[in-house]
Structure formats: structure tokens, C-alpha cells
Amino acid sequence: MTNSPIDAGAGPIGLYERMGERATQPFAIQLLDQLMPLDGLAVIDVASGTGGLAVAAAERDAWVTATDISPDMVARSAERLRSFKNARAGVMDFRSLGTAGASYDIAISHFGILAFPTWRLGLDELLRVTRRQGRVGLTMWTQEDDCSPAHLMRRVFAQLHPDRELWPAGMFPTFSQDELRESLLEAGCSTANIHVAQADWSPYSSPDVVSECDPMFRGFPGYAALSPDEGENLREALQQAFNGYADAQGIIRLPTRAFMIVAASG
Numbered sequence: 200m201t202n203s204p205i206d207a208g209a210g211p212i213g214l215y216e217r218m219g220e221r222a223t224q225p226f227a228i229q230l231l232d233q234l235m236p237l238d239g240l241a242v243i244d245v246a247s248g249t250g251g252l253a254v255a256a257a258e259r260d261a262w263v264t265a266t267d268i269s270p271d272m273v274a275r276s277a278e279r280l281r282s283f284k285n286a287r288a289g290v291m292d293f294r295s296l297g298t299a300g301a302s303y304d305i306a307i308s309h310f311g312i313l314a315f316p317t318w319r320l321g322l323d324e325l326l327r328v329t330r331r332q333g334r335v336g337l338t339m340w341t342q343e344d345d346c347s348p349a350h351l352m353r354r355v356f357a358q359l360h361p362d363r364e365l366w367p368a369g370m371f372p373t374f375s376q377d378e379l380r381e382s383l384l385e386a387g388c389s390t391a392n393i394h395v396a397q398a399d400w401s402p403y404s405s406p407d408v409v410s411e412c413d414p415m416f417r418g419f420p421g422y423a424a425l426s427p428d429e430g431e432n433l434r435e436a437l438q439q440a441f442n443g444y445a446d447a448q449g450i451i452r453l454p455t456r457a458f459m460i461v462a463a464s465g
């Protein structure tokens with residue numbers, strides 16, 4: 200079955216919105232559901248990408264500020280938020296948010312700060328800008344094999360090239376639920392509720408899954424460095440691995456998994 204991708208532009212921002220946000224948005228909805236009701240609450244979304252979560256929060260009547268270090272990401276968020284009168288977007292670095300302390304009811308970083316080795320600085324900043332007894336919401340891939348399309352690619356790559364890395368070890372921090380909880384409490388949260396959430400991911404077209412993912416996967420150094428023959432072998436093995444998740448109608452449904460965290464700011 201084929202769904203048409205939304206037209207979000209042909210460049211890297213459009214690519215992120217079509218492919219990256221497609222994987223993250225189901226978790227945005229789950230996180231917002233946990234934080235409801237949002238009516239009239241001031242919410243900052245840190246490392247907001249193309250703004251999928253911010254739009255969904257604005258639709259739920261939150262007063263949203265979408266922030267990202269990339270001016271192009273922010274421009275796309277601003278465009279998508281234009282019809283909401285209580286929403287805005289701005290360029291900010293999560294390690295030093297240019298905003299007053301205690302100015303938000305909820306600070307969110309959805310597949311944002313936890314993707315970076317500097318995430319503890321990001322957490323300190325999220326807590327600084329959240330009012331007392333406010334909330335912090337975070338998500339991140341569990342980093343296990345097959346927890347996302349990229350992690351399925353990492354498993355297949357490791358099987359074919361055990362002596363190489365798809366992406367450098369340590370590029371993404373890894374944690375257990377207990378380690379995450381400990382870090383949140385240590386940073387000053389009074390409670391931290393963490394669970395592993397699941398959402399089925401399907402490509403737009405299951406027979407074309409590998410070519411759809413290819414532009415995203417080319418960003419991985421190990422993949423970009425393959426010879427043409429190695430690339431061809433990998434793509435064949437990847438198609439087979441994806442097919443292992445197809446249902447009776449041939450639609451690929453990868454059960455993606457992410458940590459979902461809601462903490463009280465203390």
C-alpha cells in the first residue's frame with residue numbers, strides 16, 4: 200500500500216519532515232497525551248526540528264514556543280505554526296536557552312537533548328526555564344536493535360561488516376531506565392516517571408522502503424563509505440530485514456520503541 204508523502208520541500212528540512220518526523224511524531228502524540236490537559240499552559244519544545252510536536256501541542260491549545268539551533272528548522276516550524284495565535288518559534292541552543300528562568304509550565308525535548316553527549320547541560324536548562332512544580336517531558340530511542348528504522352539498519356550493517364561501525368560508538372548516549380531516573384533526580388526533578396513506549400512505523404510504500412530510507416541513511420558515515428557493490432549487498436539485506444516485519448498484506452510495521460519520560464520539576 201502507498202501513501203503520498205506530504206510536500207515539505209526537496210531539501211534536508213523536507214527530508215527530515217517526511218522521514219524523520221514520520222518516525223518521531225507517533226511518540227509526540229503519546230507524550231502530549233500523557234501531559235494533557237494543555238489548555239493555556241506555556242510549553243517550550245527544545246530541539247524541535249520541523250515542529251511536529253509543537254504543532255500538535257498548539258492544536259491542543261498550549262501556548263507553544265518551538266526552538267532549535269538550526270535556523271532552517273525554526274523557519275519551517277514558524278511556517279507550520281503561523282495559524283496559531285499563541286505559538287512562536289525561535290533559534291536557541293539547548294545548552295544555553297536565551298530565555299528567563301521559570302517561564303514555562305512544561306519543557307519538552309522530543310528526540311532532542313537525549314541524543315547528545317551534552318544532554319545533562321540540556322536537562323539543567325530545561326529545569327531552569329520550568330516553573331516550580333512544572334513538568335519536563337523527554338523522549339529518546341531505546342537504542343536497542345530494531346527500535347527504529349536506523350537501528351534496524353545498524354543491525355544489518357553490523358552483520359555484514361562486523362569490523363566497521365555505521366555510526367561512531369558514543370555518538371548517541373545510551374542509558375537504562377534506572378540510569379535515566381537517577382540522572383533526572385540528581386538534576387533536581389522531584390519525580391521521574393519513565394516507560395518504554397511503542398509505535399508501529401510503516402514506510403510510505405513497503406516495496407520501496409529501502410529507497411525511501413536511503414537519503415536519511417546516507418548521513419551515516421559507515422554507509423556513505425561503502426563501495427557500490429557493498430552498498431548493493433547491504434540494500435538487499437536491508438530489504439529482507441524490513442520484510443521480516445511485513446504483515447499478511449505485505450505492509451511493513453516495525454514496532455519502534457522509545458523511552459518516554461515525564462518528570463516533575465521539583
Ligand SMILES: C[S@@+](CC[C@H](N)C(=O)[O-])C[C@H]1O[C@@H](n2cnc3c(N)ncnc32)[C@H](O)[C@@H]1O
Nearest residue numbers: 220223246247248267268269291292293309310
Ligand atoms: C532528531 S532531531 C529531533 C527533532 C524533533 N524534535 C522531532 O522529534 O522530530 C534533533 C534536533 O536537534 C537539533 N539540535 C542539534 N543540536 C542542537 C542544540 N545544541 N540546540 C538546539 N537544537 C539542537 C537539530 O537541529 C535537530 O532539529
